[in-house]
Amino acid sequence: MKVGLTGFASAGKTTVFNALTGLQAPTGSQGESRRNLGVIKVPDARVDALAAHYAPRKTTYAEVNFVDFPPSRAAGGRRAVLDAETVAQLRDADALVEVVRGFPDLTGAPPTPVQDLEAFAAELVLADLAVVEKRLERVRKEKGHEREKVLLERVVTDLEAGRALRTLSLPADERRALAGFAFLSLQPLLVVMNVPEAEAGRPLPADVAARARAEGAEGLVLSAPVEAELSQLEPGDRAAFLADLGLEASARDRFIRAGYALLDLISFLTAGEDECRAWPIGRGTTAVKAAGKVHSDIERGFIRAEVIGWEDFARHGSEVKCREAGRLRLEGKDYVVQDGDVIHFRFNV
Ligand SMILES: Nc1nc2c(ncn2[C@@H]2O[C@H](COP(=O)(O)OP(=O)(O)OP(=O)(O)O)[C@@H](O)[C@H]2O)c(=O)[nH]1
Ligand SMILES: [Mg+2]
Incomplete structure (x- = not known):
């Protein structure tokens, strides 16, 4: 912003x-x-929590x-x-x-x-x-x-x-x-x-x-x-x-x-060992547009988004545990991103 x-x-x-x-x-x-x-x-306490979990090389706030x-x-x-x-x-x-x-x-x-x-x-x-x-x-x-x-x-x-x-x-x-x-x-x-x-x-x-x-x-x-x-x-x-x-x-x-x-902004999150990061977007933004914030290639080659809602991530404590508990969702281009969603984009360019 x-x-x-x-x-x-x-x-x-x-x-x-x-x-x-x-x-x-x-x-x-x-x-x-x-x-x-x-x-x-x-x-953003959510970014702090992700960083504590992944110990990434880089932590980036909005x-x-x-x-x-x-x-x-x-x-x-x-x-x-x-x-x-x-x-x-x-x-x-x-x-x-x-x-x-x-x-x-x-x-x-x-x-x-x-x-x-x-x-x-x-x-x-x-x-x-x-x-x-x-x-x-x-x-x-x-x-x-x-x-x-x-x-x-x-x-x-x-x-x-x-x-x-x-x-x-x-x-x-x-x-x-x-x-x-x-x-x-x-x-x-x-x-x-x-x-x-x-x-x-x-x-x-x-x-x-x-x-x-x-x-x-x-x-x-x-x-x-x-x-x-x-x-x-x-x-x-x-x-x-x-x-x-x-x-x-x-x-x-x-x-x-x-x-x-x-500005009616929310943040979605990306997490990994490289970087944990909050990305501000307008409320109502679709998954494919959110992908474009990360990189235009990811928007262009968007396949799907793997999404964990923040409450689920906080409750289960990790991506692996969320997957086991069936709390990792596969969403398409038109999914409307929610505040605190932890997203991994699958793409192909
Ligand atoms: N008493 C008092 N003086 C203040 C306060 N805030 C700013 N000032 C004073 O007001 C003057 C102008 O402050 P600036 O922050 O430079 O104002 P500005 O809008 O950036 O000014 P320009 O860029 O010149 O247009 C300075 O001398 C400040 O020290 C305040 O809360 N109380
Ligand atoms: Mg001034």
Whole structure:
């Protein structure tokens, strides 16, 4: 999963990037000129259990890749909310994470998260409007784009009314028709409100949560200093530290969970002495498409999938025992992969 961090200048994007990735990219005016790339490994007890069993040469967790952009510049070098290059790279992400300032700014002015959410949503809508209008100009001149024209004209009406495309209930065929445009306001959106330490244990304020929902987004609260302290603690001490703050999990864990839910992702597993690995896929993915995640040759030459459900693997403890107990299933191309399935693909190329 690749996420693009976005939001207004000085909202704390790089601070949140550091909190989630554990990296130490420079923030404030020191961080102005660079793009930061980072990765979170998704903790997965099932991968740990497989690795304990197989002692593989390599253990690979699912990953969330982050891009944190330097402040945008418009022509002439002035600051802009989103420049063309940033927009192009955001379109390439699977999801957007909008960082919203929840702390007083440098002048001491209190945060205005609801207004910021509204204003930033308008920026995403404007970026999309520019794309649709350009395309509409083309299809109006050429013949034979009737259906696309009708769809785009409706999209323009929604965008002009300030509606994010993700808030519309679009049928699957329209969604497919729009996918190629990679509209920013159609991308899944997770709002992260960056708050002071004293507010770390509070939920997202109700007005902010309502605003996020109105944009079709999910939201969570993160306190960067709390995450930094947490990462310094021994794993055994973390739960008590979080409980003291009234938190059930670290922001990193809550973020991963929210991201998986937002994108409707699950993981299947592959296991062996070479590698034990989690592979994130969309819920509803078929076995042959899941095979393609591992390698395009395996998708092309797919014969069948040998599948052990996670509960069976956990109960019997090994592939051999599952086979003996008749819990190893042979599935075809169209089998819908389930979360935690341990899969061995048979293929022939
Ligand atoms: N008081 C306080 N200051 C913060 C917090 N998070 C970030 N800051 C400060 O806010 C300023 C901006 O933070 P950055 O993380 O660089 O923000 P950014 O969105 O990456 O900024 P640009 O990349 O310049 O747009 C820095 O001086 C941070 O130290 C916070 O939770 N509390
Ligand atoms: Mg920054």
